[in-house]
Amino acid sequence: MPRTRPAGPAPATAPQNQGILMGRIVVITTGGTIAARPRGHGHASAAPGREVVAAVDIPPAVQVEVLDLCVLDSPLITTAHQVRLLHTIHDLFARRDVEGIVVTHGTDTLEETALLADLHHHDRRPVVFTGAQRPPGEERPDGPGNLRDALLTASAVSGVGTLVVFGGKIYPARDTVKSHTLALDAFAHPAGPVGEVRADTVLLHARPVRPSPLPTPSWTLPRRPLRVDMVMHHCDADPALLRAAVEEGAQGVVLVATGAGNATPRFAEAVAEATGRGVLVALTTRVPGGPVAELYTNGGAVDLVRSGAVPAGTLRAGQTRAAVLAALLATDEPGERARLLHRATASSAPLAA
C-alpha cells in the first residue's frame, strides 16, 4: 500500500482499509481529454481504457483492472451513462478483491457525475475521479500524472466517499467544480483541497463531511426519460424558458438565480406553477461562492422557496442538477423527491478536521 501521512498541524485522518482484503483498483474509463486523439482541427475522445492506463507509470503497490464504460467527451455524457456508471460502481463494491475505484472522465462535466456518485456512495472504499486538461500527444500531458495520483489515493484512503484528484490536489466531490477552462489546476473547492499527493505519498489533512447517501436507485431508467433542465436568471429574464422546460416534459428544473438566489415575482409565479404540477425545482445561484439564502422578497429567494423551490445550499448549477437527478432517480413521489433533494443539498458544511 502506498504511504499515507498527515500534513500540516491538523489532526491526521489516517486512512485505513478496514476489513478489506488488499486488492486491486478498478479504473473505469469514460473518455474526456485524458483519452483524446487529434480529430480534425482539434481533439476528441477516442482512446480505449487500456491505452489511457498504458500511459501511466503505475505505482508498484497498485494492481490495476481496466473497465471501459464509454469513450465520450464529457459534454456528451447523458443520464443513461451516469446511471450505468452508478450501477457499475455498485457491482464492483460487491467484490471483496476491489480496494478502490478510479473513474477517468472529461473535466467539463466531471463535477456532475462525481457528485451523483457521491450521493449514492455507501461503501468505505473510495471512488476517485480524475481526468486531464492536455491531451496525450501534446507536450507534457497531465493525464498520466493525474491518473497515477488518483490510483495512489484510491489505494490509500477509506471512509471519505467520492473524491476528485487533479493537479496534485485531493478534493471531496461535493462542492468541487471546474474553476478554470485551461489551467492544469482545473478544479477548486471553496474550502480548498482536503489533501494532496506528493511523490508517492498521499497526504490528507481533512475529512469530507457528507450527508447520508440517497437510496440506491433502480438500475433501469424510467420509461419516460428523465429530463432536468436549467434556466438562468439575468436582467430582464423571461420565465417563459422555465415554462417551456415544463411543457417539454422536464420533471426537474434548476433555476440558476442571481445573488443569494433571487429572481423576479414572475419567476416566483412560474416556479409555483411548475411545482404545482409535480416538477422538482431547485434554486441555486450564478455567483461562484456562498450559499443560497432566503433574504429577499419581491421575487427573491424568500418568494421562490415559498413557491416550492428547494434551495441548493452551496451547490453550484451543475451539481444542483446532479442532486435533482438523484432525487428523481430515487422515487416518483413529488413530496419524497423534494425531501430527498433537501437531504442531498443540506449542509454542504465543507470539512471536519
Ligand SMILES: NC(=O)C[C@H](N)C(=O)O
Ligand atoms: N479537459 C477535458 O476533459 C475537456 C473535454 N472536452 C471533456 O471531455 O470534458
